[in-house]
Amino acid sequence: MSLFQALFTPRTIALVGASGDSSKATARPQKFLKKHGYTGGVFPVNPGRSVVFDLPCFKSVVDTKAKIEHAFIMVEDVEGALEDCGRAGVPVATIFSDGFADRGAAGAARQAKLAARAKKLGVRLVGPNSMGVINLPAGVTVSVNAVLEADAPAPGGASVVSQSGTMLGTLLTRGTARGLGFAKLVSVGNEIDIGVGELVEMLVADPDTKQVLLFLETVRDAERLAAAARAAHAAGKPVVAYKLGRSRLGERLARTHTGAIAGEDAALDAYFRDCGIARVDMLETLIEIAPLLSGQKPPRLGRAPRVSVLTNTGGGAAVVVDRLGEKGIEAVVPAGDAPIIDTTMGKALAAYGQTLNELLAWPGCDAVLAVTGSSAFSRPREAIAPIVAARRGGKPLAVFLTPQADEALALLAGAGIAAFRTPEACADALGAYFDWQRPRKVSRTSALEWPRGLPRRGRLDEMQGLALFKSLGMTVVEHALAKAPRYAHKLAYPVAVKIFDSGIDHKTEAGGVALGVEAGKFAAKARALGRRGKPVLVQAMQAGLGEAIVGYRDDPVAGPVAMVGAGGTLAELYNDVVLRLAPVSEAEALEMIGQVKGLAPLAGYRGMARGDLRALARAVAAISRLALVAGRPVREAEANPVIVKKKGAVAVDALVVLKE
């Protein structure tokens, strides 16, 4: 029997710690299995009882004498229950109990021990701290989530994997109310064993799953998830993520809440993009977007996206279109110069339907947005009839209904049409669709050697940093170490003189840099900066058209990423940086550069002199190759600034921090 079957379609389920007291959460799974029509064998396990509700109860999983395919562990003595599962040959157990990595260092140690033991016993685990596994069409409700007290919705093609247990109930109830059903839902808890990546793998192979929706607080198995996302792309199954922790406060909260290491959100964002995972900004978009992406592949536009908007209410369309405009999406119509087609004035629904078909067939737009006003509330069937009847081809169709229109929304969901409750989620979904990229092949197979003579621990000094950058193929400034007492060097004046101390990150701000030093003043400057007889770094002066920051970081979650941003303090002040998984090619780096706002002047913005952005791209590609160095010793590297000239781009600074 496969892991998939044991998880999602087990023929027998043991409920370890089942209670007969209806007020307790541990009494719920048995009730839910009955309510939702599970037809397999249910075995309550509780040494203190002989009967739980209408079923005989057993002292242990072994005691059931049944071939248990899925155990749900709700007791404090998780370790004891696991031993029983091992003895009984249970292939998979979902652990609701908490008190592991979610509970500090002691809990983390307990978790590690449990994981090792499970591996030895051959029992695969979901959780601990999992809200459970749900396969509603099969009546499998291995969960304590109270929302299962409601009737099951119609099954749908979306499957959910969530790092938050609560969100299972949130998405399930909100989807159900909208007529948006689900195939499978899993709360992964602490991901001691079966993680998000492996689940996505299984869901890609699941014929009932058409889209995979992820609610994430972090990523614990980046490589496996990336591979699964690639497989999903190949299978034509969109993967969409909502991720917490965009703000520092949110990140801190996610860490507190799950005990997980949080990667930098920007790095994870680059990761999702490069894995071909669409990212939504708003919670409800996660479920509402599923029909929009159904059957779609990431678009390949190479220009601003174009949406055609058809509405029977100008104001109602405007609330969506305004937000599309903020995302750089254009509104286009086949004829005339109005941005949208407004049929408000007395046109019949037939005309609405005909125009909608024309737009769906029109090659001038990349997606169609249909908006309907008050009639969606007062005459839902009639109002949405032309939308339901529309000849949908390959183009995404999004619908926004301005009034409260539960019936119309459910009808549209039933017809497989993407309809949005709020204008913001509608724009968010269209934006996520257009931002969605095909998985990028990030190959890290070729191995570079670490330059001889450079340390493999600690922090490189600036001489070593510049040497490392040069070895990667970056153009670095002509430089020399000048030693006391004479500070001799062979560079032409004027020069830059810098303090030589790897302990200082921001040399300029610490007063450790003198620029444009002429021969006559050099000795005095060198003595002033070379404190206590230390050497100074001397560099040729560089004049350019602008500055950029070029960087690399081995993110603890997302892995190696390359970065480019506007120079000076702009990158930081405006958060104006673009990241991609490393390594990147020169062409990819050029694309990144095109997305940095502060580098627009170097691309000839408003007639300004053009800088050599290809040379800058080569510098980005060069630093990104740190991802290929055997053993990946570098945690973080940064050339700030890289001086971009009319011809060439020169790194004049090097900051390199190693992992150990």
Next chain:
Amino acid sequence: MSLFQALFTPRTIALVGASGDSSKATARPQKFLKKHGYTGGVFPVNPGRSVVFDLPCFKSVVDTKAKIEHAFIMVEDVEGALEDCGRAGVPVATIFSDGFADRGAAGAARQAKLAARAKKLGVRLVGPNSMGVINLPAGVTVSVNAVLEADAPAPGGASVVSQSGTMLGTLLTRGTARGLGFAKLVSVGNEIDIGVGELVEMLVADPDTKQVLLFLETVRDAERLAAAARAAHAAGKPVVAYKLGRSRLGERLARTHTGAIAGEDAALDAYFRDCGIARVDMLETLIEIAPLLSGQKPPRLGRAPRVSVLTNTGGGAAVVVDRLGEKGIEAVVPAGDAPIIDTTMGKALAAYGQTLNELLAWPGCDAVLAVTGSSAFSRPREAIAPIVAARRGGKPLAVFLTPQADEALALLAGAGIAAFRTPEACADALGAYFDWQRPRKVSRTSALEWPRGLPRRGRLDEMQGLALFKSLGMTVVEHALAKAPRYAHKLAYPVAVKIFDSGIDHKTEAGGVALGVEAGKFAAKARALGRRGKPVLVQAMQAGLGEAIVGYRDDPVAGPVAMVGAGGTLAELYNDVVLRLAPVSEAEALEMIGQVKGLAPLAGYRGMARGDLRALARAVAAISRLALVAGRPVREAEANPVIVKKKGAVAVDALVVLKE
């Protein structure tokens, strides 16, 4: 009888163009008045019928022989209907018919004529192109909006004024579904006569209205609305606005849709802020925020806002808190270093209630957010009982329920507690509350004289522009006009030499500026830039710590605004500018400067050298005084850059465009 009474509580209503054909929109008002229990006299007017449904029908308003207090005009011959209203002494007419300013130049001319005639006849007008006037508690449904086919919600304290007719139905149905009732709703249409400002005035005086909600596409009566907003503040009635047109696309659409002149969104944003109007970003926030602001005044913090968060689901709280973090709002708890209080682990509801009361009473936070998970779906009454029972003092309390929880939301609404359907609207509302300012007194009574000798039309040349700035109290660069053939001047070298041509906006980019010109090269440079014997502008060179842009604009909608932003191309690239209604004081200008990200380095960011921001503030205050010049001849003025030094700030450029 007052206008308020005629509008909202008329004893008699004429329906001009009433139809007996149920399929027609013009048949609806009569049905709605009956359905919603209107007890006054209803008089259908239609020359082609003697009876409409169960009421006698009249040939004209005059023909009714009744003292009609409110006429609803739905016919094409609006002019004829207006004449009848005039003859019959009808005090107010609401015009549903369109074909006026919404229909090009000819429509605008028709509208102007109608307005003049109505004034002469003494008939006040709502519309044209109005969806109507609704006072549900009184059964007054002077509207064709199909959503009135539903039962009326319980009355509430929020009144709505909308420039979009559709949005009346949108807000009404969405509010009703949530148990959020309304006092009055008005669709103002083209605002030919009674506009948003006058309506806010009336609603401030209405005892049933506790909050005023505005759905805006533009502002047509800025001064009156500002005065009404001040009155609302004095009366303790919050005014909240959702405004379309943030993006250029949205602005264009609003213009197409209403024929209104669109002001710059940033200028209107400054206007709302200075008027004491809170602005929300998301559509549903507009209705959901009402209970949050009920009884509140704008907070006066002078530091980052602090919210205490209580939840029984970590993930559920995180989706809101993450967004609060993005808005710079802090999460604080009385003890411990976790950012929130999470009672997930087995604590009883009583503990939740007790903690909630403690937080509401705790002086360490400015607002409280209570989050509840799945139980809000499965046991709504029980789950929200501790929230409903909480001892609310002066502090705002916001509630987010993670599952679909219609019953719980309605119960909370009934208890007057602000509850949000989405985490995004919840964060939006808290953000709007904390951004909400008291109305700022913008006095434009004192009049400045236009400097003698300066033209009052066209565009000032740079000499004139600098003279104007100097007359306002700005420090401008030492400069002189040097004339061919000798280009004599008395400035010390090196100097800046600039082409003297008011037709060129971006002189630097057009190659019209030479910097740091030494005496020996001056004559040649001057000849090169002073094309065909024209003079050149010579300026003393200025070295500073940074650059800023300082501006003024007489926005066609918001009126005069002052602006300050980061210098160079930053203001434009990053849209990094801050606006306020002009004039501003030096202290207010300093506050504006503090909000410009790109000026942070001048404030000592990361140990950088501090610039004289007080001097920059004086420059902003100076240019803002253009709002006081008699006749306000200036449309737009800009000093870009102003060089900020260690001591002082000097404008080295002047661009001034006059209105005529």
